[in-house]
Amino acid sequence: MSISEMQKKIMKISGLSKQGLWFPHSSEKMTGIDVAQEVKDIQSFIGIRKAIEKGVVGEEYFSKLADKVIDSDKLNRARGALIGAAIGDALGTTIEFTQPGSFTPVTDITGGGPFNLKAGEWTDDCSMMLCLAHSLVRRKSFDLKDQIELYIKWWKDGAFSVTAECFDIGVTVQSALENYLSTGNPESGPTDEYSAGNGSLMRLAPVPIRYISDFAEAVEYSGKSSLTTHGAIEAIDACRYFGGLLWGALNGASKDELLNGIYDPTGTYWTKNPPCTSIKKLLEEKSYKTKNSNEVRGSGYVIHTLEAVLWAFSNSSSFEEGLLKVVNLGEDADTTGCIYGQLAGAFYGERKVPIRWVDKVKFNHMFYLKAQELLDCSET
Numbered sequence: 001m002s003i004s005e006m007q008k009k010i011m012k013i014s015g016l017s018k019q020g021l022w023f024p025h026s027s028e029k030m031t032g033i034d035v036a037q038e039v040k041d042i043q044s045f046i047g048i049r050k051a052i053e054k055g056v057v058g059e060e061y062f063s064k065l066a067d068k069v070i071d072s073d074k075l076n077r078a079r080g081a082l083i084g085a086a087i088g089d090a091l092g093t094t095i096e097f098t099q100p101g102s103f104t105p106v107t108d109i110t111g112g113g114p115f116n117l118k119a120g121e122w123t124d125d126c127s128m129m130l131c132l133a134h135s136l137v138r139r140k141s142f143d144l145k146d147q148i149e150l151y152i153k154w155w156k157d158g159a160f161s162v163t164a165e166c167f168d169i170g171v172t173v174q175s176a177l178e179n180y181l182s183t184g185n186p187e188s189g190p191t192d193e194y195s196a197g198n199g200s201l202m203r204l205a206p207v208p209i210r211y212i213s214d215f216a217e218a219v220e221y222s223g224k225s226s227l228t229t230h231g232a233i234e235a236i237d238a239c240r241y242f243g244g245l246l247w248g249a250l251n252g253a254s255k256d257e258l259l260n261g262i263y264d265p266t267g268t269y270w271t272k273n274p275p276c277t278s279i280k281k282l283l284e285e286k287s288y289k290t291k292n293s294n295e296v297r298g299s300g301y302v303i304h305t306l307e308a309v310l311w312a313f314s315n316s317s318s319f320e321e322g323l324l325k326v327v328n329l330g331e332d333a334d335t336t337g338c339i340y341g342q343l344a345g346a347f348y349g350e351r352k353v354p355i356r357w358v359d360k361v362k363f364n365h366m367f368y369l370k371a372q373e374l375l376d377c378s379e380t
C-alpha cells in the first residue's frame with residue numbers, strides 16, 4: 001500500500017469511527033487514544049485464557065477479573081456464538097469456492113483464499129453479522145430499516161469490514177440492497193425460490209442472543225431478519241428454524257434435545273407455525289445424522305448449508321472437530337463454517353473454543369463486546 005493509499009484508509013477509518021461504525025481501539029500504541037475499560041477487560045480475559053492454555057496460571061486466575069467479565073453461562077454461550085462465527089468464517093475463507101476433494105483439507109486459520117486475506121481476517125458473513133448486532137443494540141429494538149441502512153454502510157463505505165472495504169458481496173444481497181436504494185422498502189430480499197441462499201442465515205446469531213428470554217420472539221425475529229436481503233420462503237424458514245436452535249443452544253439445551261426433530265421447548269410452536277416442506281423433511285427424516293461426507297454439500301443453497309451444519313454438529317464432539325468437518329466440504333466454506341461456528345460456539349461455550357483460534361481472529365474483542373451488549377439489551 002502506498003503512503004497516499006494508507007492516508008486515505010486512515011481518513012476513512014476515522015470517518016467510520018466517528019459514526020460508531022468501526023472497531024473500538026484496542027491499543028494505545030501509535031494512536032495515544034484511551035482504550036475503553038470494556039475492551040481492556042476482554043483483553044485481560046483472553047490473556048488469562050492464553051496463560052491457562054500454556055500452563056502458566058490456573059483457572060482460579062479468572063477470579064482476579066470483575067464478575068461481569070467472567071462468564072456467566074449465558075455470556076459464555078453468547079460469546080461462543082459470535083467468536084465461533086468469526087473463527088468459522090476466517091478458517092473457511094481459505095478454501096471458499098473450491099470443489100470438494102480438489103484441495104488439501106484445512107486444519108488451521110491461514111488466510112489466503114479468493115480475497116487473499118491475512119490469517120484471522122473474516123469476510124462478508126461477519127461484517128453483516130456485526131451490522132445486525134450493532135442495529136439491535138443501538139436501536140434497542142428490531143428495526144429492519146436500520147438494519148438495511150447498516151448493510152448499505154458496509155457495502156458502500158466498508159463499515160465493520162476488516163479491510164474497511166466491502167471486498168465480497170453475495171449476488172442476492174447486492175440485488176436486495178440495490179432494490180432498497182431505489183424503493184426505500186427494507187423488505188427488499190428477492191422472493192423467488194431460486195434466491196434461497198444462505199446469506200441471511202450466516203449473520204443470524206445476534207437475534208436469538210438479543211431475544212434469549214423468549215423462544216417465540218427469537219424465532220419470529222430470526223425469520224424477519226431475513227427479509228432485508230432474502231425473501232424466499234426457504235431462506236426465511238431456515239432462519240426461523242436455526243434461530244430457535246441457537247436459542248436452545250444459548251439456553252443450555254443438550255445435543256439430543258436440539259437434534260430430536262425440530263427443536264421446540266414450548267411443544268406447540270412449530271405445530272402452529274410449521275416450517276416449509278423442505279426444512280420439515282430435513283428435520284423429520286434426520287438423514288444428516290448418518291450420511292457420509294460425500295453425501296452432504298457445502299453449497300450456498302440454504303437447505304444444503306443447514307444439512308451440512310447439522311451433519312457436522314451431530315457427528316462430532318467438539319467445536320474444533322465439527323468445524324474442520326464442515327469447512328472441508330469446500331464450496332461456500334466460509335459461510336458453512338460461520339453458521340456451524342454460531343451453533344457450536346453457543347452449544348460448547350466460548351471457554352471450549354480453541355484459544356489459539358480466538359487469538360488469531362482480527363478485532364476479536366468486537367465479538368465479545370457485541371455479545372455483552374446484546375445480552376444487556378435483552379434485560380431491558
Ligand SMILES: [Mg+2]
Pocket residue numbers: 123124125168334335
Ligand atoms: Mg463470506
